[in-house]
Amino acid sequence: MTAQPPPSPHETASAPATVRVALLGCGTVGTQVVRLLRRHSAEIAARVGAPVELVGIAVRSLDADRGPDVPADLLTTDAEALVRRADVVVELIGGTTTARDLVLEAIAGGAGVVTANKALLATHGPQLYAAADAAGVDLLYEAAVAGAVPVVRGVRESLAGDRVMRVLGIVNGTTNFILDEMTTGGHDFDVVLARAQELGYAEADPTADVEGHDAAAKAAILASLAFHTRVSLGDVDCEGITGVTAADIEAAREAGGVIKLLAIAERVEAGSRESVAVRVNPVILPDGHPLAGVRGAYNAVVVEAEAAGRLMFYGAGAGGAPTASAVLGDLVxxxxxxxxxxxAPAESAYAELPIAGPEHVTSRRQIRLAVEDRPGVLAHLATTFAEHGVSIETVRQQAGDDEAATLAVVTHDAPESALRATISALRETPGVRELLSAYRVERA
Amino acid sequence: MTAQPPPSPHETASAPATVRVALLGCGTVGTQVVRLLRRHSAEIAARVGAPVELVGIAVRSLDADRGPDVPADLLTTDAEALVRRADVVVELIGGTTTARDLVLEAIAGGAGVVTANKALLATHGPQLYAAADAAGVDLLYEAAVAGAVPVVRGVRESLAGDRVMRVLGIVNGTTNFILDEMTTGGHDFDVVLARAQELGYAEADPTADVEGHDAAAKAAILASLAFHTRVSLGDVDCEGITGVTAADIEAAREAGGVIKLLAIAERVEAGSRESVAVRVNPVILPDGHPLAGVRGAYNAVVVEAEAAGRLMFYGAGAGGAPTASAVLGDLVxxxxxxxxxxxAPAESAYAELPIAGPEHVTSRRQIRLAVEDRPGVLAHLATTFAEHGVSIETVRQQAGDDEAATLAVVTHDAPESALRATISALRETPGVRELLSAYRVERA
Incomplete structure (x- = not known):
């Protein structure tokens, strides 16, 4: 006979009630959620403190082949009836109409909701957060930003006693893969994009990725979280990577850096009021920066907080299993x-900070110019910078050909308005043939 | 007249009760906790959902000068009385006796506890976790592992639905600083240690850091969390950095890597039972590894999980303000x-995995040998490896002098027992003058 362990003081006569989970949608991520829930059911039950039962999977068609991990008897086309039977609803159908209706119905019925639907949050976030708040239920979405990278929980909970000053992240794997390939192979954008499409790393219509729209939606979510204020997609100043050339990447490399597409949200002063500026644009990162080494389809987000200093969260930005891991963390x-x-801590927008336009941002630029290779040109250029109050950190002359030279000027920090005026004036400065690029440069 | 906003559905007639916080200890971290609590009181109240009031600060002497951030009227030498007046107790006094008694008293009184005391957890963790569980209160300790790096919450909550396979981290800033300086300057350990002591980066008695004991305590905490099992300090196989030479670092650099002191906890098979092996030792990391770029006093932890893949958490490993940020996240x-x-999710040890000794670990090694520079030596060596079933990935000959050469052999993955037998046999192999080093090598 084996001695029984003494009952824990919290143990009651009845077993804890099973938590019923409904899954809406069963694509790449959903299939992995089902697989992991079944495979790790004992561990998940231990962590939840009660058994977790998948009570149904809502799909559009019962006929599709979903592989051996998805039990056919759980499939249903009646999502609404399924939602009514659940304690926690996992929304993975995507889109913003049916998904919104079902999430609202789940919340109204008192269920907690987990979603990976970034578009839904970008479009109907405030309505959904308010509904969850009124019902006192969870609405969690770690998987909607940067896949498995646990930055949502990090910003919302780990930094809850700190003050976030700035968030900057590589949050789109497709563009990071393309820039990486351009850097490694020396090819131009179009060549690498075509290859990425062949390999399935880029969509047939790559607009949402390469124009930065996907990153902008994530930037809006991160900025809202980090600054406890409301930031929507339309507030993000967005520039993609279609204009990045092999020559730009080579020039960055010569200066000891790499070009990355970054989502950046920061506190700025605008008209003496504290405000938030959010942008997505290609940036030169010096090699020592923690984000400079983030390769391929990985994502990473750096958070600069007043007391904590610089934190970084890094991981797989997409993929069925990594995204499912983030979903399951929220589900538990x-x-x-x-x-x-x-x-869980609810969404909050108590800070009510105004959104500042890009003209209120301060940054450094690397300005590359094709100039005539003759005496006096540099003096003209230097005068143009000085007249606009922009001071120069370094000037480097790069390889040129017949009577032309390429100059790469890195400025000190300067207000965007002064930088824009400088760039306009440079085009008219004697000896300047062409303005080649004007990327922002981050500090290591 | 301004229109009043409508009352939120959860608002009640009475204001939410103030949460009373007691601080035990007021050194570098405590002072920063006080400063941040006062400075961000409005934001913290918004995130907590109620005002947070610091009701007292227990110190040993009322006379010490604590600067302008610490209100003298909150100081008391009666820690026990203070604990009885608090809803949340923040323990920053260090040590394992008084700290344990006060934490147990706080828990018994129904208060939540936040601590940064790694030694306390390593010594009395199970007793404290059990007490907190019985009382149904929080016992949180993000700041005890790797300062501001939010890895405790990441492992416990973000990965709650996943299965962690391996944790590897740079969790001691002093040794990372020393190895970094050795790498940059090409100096030997003793020279750099003396310099680190002068600069205040290393203690007068540096044993706990340089012998790996501090990292081992953190490794035990991380392993317990990641594998939901009990791992104590004595279970960690520990080797420090006192034996690392400038020549070792140069040899790693030639092979495209850096030497870092890593804490590694992983699932292994031991006697066909799933077990946990935990060690601290210097390791060669290839330059592409996410931990290879972690410089100076920064800390970072990589977590490899079945579904999420590789995640990394990075940030300041020590310092008053960063550690205070982690304390405040838990406090909120x-x-x-x-x-x-x-x-918050309680500690759990339900997995009850046995601890595997170092002989059950599988790894690659870079084995460096001083050998006679004559025909046949390589054949002898290759035979020795083959006889022990260890296969060779690369062999590189490095600069040698009169009739001697240095060979760097990198093996494929092999069981520790086979590697140890190989190393013993190599010392007896004809033509081998000396075994110079045998570092483990991680994969990018």
Whole structure:
């Protein structure tokens, strides 16, 4: 006979009630969620403090082949009825109409919600957060920003006692892959894009990725979280990577850096009021910067906080299993709260900061110019910078050909308005043939 | 007249009760906690959902000068009385006796506890976790592992639905600083240690850092968390950096890598049972590894999980303000739970995995040998490796002098027992003058 362990003081006569989970959508991520839930059911139950049961999977068609991980008897086309039977609803159908209706219905019925739907949050976030708040239920979305990278929880919970000053991240794997390939192979954008499309790393219509729209949606979510204020997609100043050339990348490399597409959200002063500026644009990162080494389809987000200093969160930005891992982390939290009470920190917009336009941002630029290779040109250029109050950190002359030279000027920090005026004036400065590029440069 | 906003559905007639916080200890971190609590009181109240009031600061002497951030009227030498008046107790006094008694008293009184005391957890963790569990209160300790790096919350919450396979981290800033300086300057250990002591980066008695004991305590905490099992300091196989030479670092650099002191915890098979192996030792990291670029006093932890793949958490590993940021993140969580109900995920050891000794680990090694520079030596060596079933990935000959050469052999993955037998046999192999080093090598 084996001695029984003494009952824990919290143990009650009845077993804890099973937490019923409904899954809406069963594509790449959904299939992985089902697989992991089944495979790790004992561990998940231990972490939740109660058994977790997948009670149904809503799909559009019952006929599609979903492989051996998805039990056919859980499939249903009646998503609404399924939602009514669940304690936690995992929304993975995408889109903003049916998804919104089902999420609202789940919340109204008192269920916690986990979603990976960035578009839904960007479009209907405030309505959904308010509904979750009124019902006192969780609405969690770690998987909607940068896949498995646990930056949502990090910003919302780990930094809850700090003051975030700046967030900058590589949050789109497709563009990071393309820039990486351009850097490694020395090819131009079009060549690498075509290759990425062949390999399935870029969509047939790559607009959302290469124009920065996908990154902008994530930037809006991160900025809202980090600054406890409302930032929507339209507030993001957005520039993609279609204009990045092999020559630009080579020039960055010569200056000891790499070009990355960054989402940047920061506190700025605008008209003496503290404001938030959010942008997506290609930036030169010096090699020592923690984001400079983020390769291929990985994502990473640096958060600069007043007390913590610089933190970085790094991981797989997409993919079925990594995204499912993020979904399940949220699912365990929502299920635990259902069983044991409590609730994750709700969304908050108490800070109500105004959005500052790009003209209020301060930055450094690397300005590359094709100039005539004759005496006096540099003096003209230097005068143009000085007249606009922009001071120069370094000037480097790069390889040129017949009577032309390429100059790369890196400025000190300067207001965007002064930089724009300088760039306009440079085009008219004697000896300047062409303005080649004017990337922002981050500090290591 | 301004229109009043409509009352939120959760607003009640009475204001939420103030959460009373007691601070035990007021050194470098404590002073920063006080400063941040006062400076950000409005934001912290918004995140907690109730005002947070610092009701007292227990110190040993009332006379010490603590600067302008610490209000003298909050100081007391009666820590026990203070603990009884608090809803959340922040323990920053260090040590394992008084700290344990006060933490147990706080828990018994129903207060949530936040601590940065790694030694306390390493010594009395199980007793404290059990007490917190019995009382249903929080016991949070983000700041005890790697300062501001939010890896405790990441492993416990973000990966709650995943299965961690391996954790590897740079968790000691002093040794990372020393190895970094050795790498940059080409100096030997003793020279750099003396310099680090002068600069205040290393203690007068540097044993705990340079012998790896500090990293081992953190490794034990991380392993317990990641594998939901009990790992104590004595379970960690520990080797420090006192034996690392400038020549070792140069040899690693020639092979495209750097030497870092890593804490590594992983699942291994031992006698066909799943077990956990935990070690601290200097390792060669190839330049492409995310931890290879972690410089100076920064810390970073890579977590390899079954579904999420590789995640990394990076940030300041020590310092008053960064550590205070981590303390405050926990404080906000504990205060929120006091006001609104709920509790952070408790410690769990349900997996009850056995600890595997170092002989059960599989790894690659870079084995450097001083050998006679004559025909046949390489054949002898190759035979020795083959006889022990260790296969060779690369062999490189490095600069030698009169009739001697240095060979650097990198093996494929092999069981530790086979590697140890190979190393013993190599010392007896004809033509081998000396075994110079045998570092483990991680994969990019």
């Amino acid at each position: 939290a929502a299920a635990r709260h259902r069983g044991q009470g409590g609730r | 969580a504990a205060a929120r739970h006091r006001g609104q109900g709920g509790r």
